[in-house]
Amino acid sequence: DQQVKQNSPSLSVQEGRISILNCDYTNSMFDYFLWYKKYPAEGPTFLISISSIKDKNEDGRFTVFLNKSAKHLSLHIVPSQPGDSAVYFCAASSAGNNRKLIWGLGTSLAVNP
Amino acid sequence: ETGVTQSPTHLIKTRGQQVTLRCSSQSGHNTVSWYQQALGQGPQFIFQYYREEENGRGNFPPRFSGLQFPNYSSELNVNALELDDSALYLCASSLVGQGIGELFFGEGSRLTVL
Numbered sequence: 001d002q003q004v005k006q007n008s009p010s011l012s013v014q015e016g017r018i019s020i021l022n023c024d025y026t027n028s029m030f031d032y033f034l035w036y037k038k039y040p041a042e043g044p045t046f047l048i049s050i051s052s053i054k055d056k057n058e059d060g061r062f063t064v065f066l067n068k069s070a071k072h073l074s075l076h077i078v079p080s081q082p083g084d085s086a087v088y089f090c091a092a093s094s095a096g097n098n099r100k101l102i103w104g105l106g107t108s109l110a111v112n113p
Numbered sequence: 114e115t116g117v118t119q120s121p122t123h124l125i126k127t128r129g130q131q132v133t134l135r136c137s138s139q140s141g142h143n144t145v146s147w148y149q150q151a152l153g154q155g156p157q158f159i160f161q162y163y164r165e166e167e168n169g170r171g172n173f174p175p176r177f178s179g180l181q182f183p184n185y186s187s188e189l190n191v192n193a194l195e196l197d198d199s200a201l202y203l204c205a206s207s208l209v210g211q212g213i214g215e216l217f218f219g220e221g222s223r224l225t226v227l
Binding site: 012106 | 146155156218
């Protein structure tokens, strides 16, 4: 039972345009959400996070939006750069679950020059 | 500050054997978590150690065990290896009280079980 779902295995975007990566979750107890980026042969790298008390968090080119009623979050990358090409994982945690992270399957983003 | 390092980076074992994977946490971090990432999947939480005690465990059988040492380095031990144990094993360190879920990962140890 996949509690965190990333329904798009891959996404291709032109350099300079916006990349939108989506994530849905089923567990209403999740109260903290994170995005990680993973390059081949490297471990995941933390990118940005959002608490359930907010609906938006922005860090440079990266913005995460949270829609709690829809149990949906999205990561926007503007403008996209070729170096952003990686696998992006959405992860969620709850205080009642000892803060262990539950991960989606990932979305492979390709930014084309 | 040094990052998270894992060893070995690759290894091959046969069914029934035992394996020990090692992790050196990022300097100053007191919590270590281990994750299993099978091909095409997201990381799955195995367990977490804080101050040398296990303080959280995922849905993994007891043949997956761990240790955290006073210097915050850690080991993951897997006994009686099965073919399905073939995966990338990721170690992540963090500092309690700083950044919920902001884990710092090593490059991983890729285990192949034949």
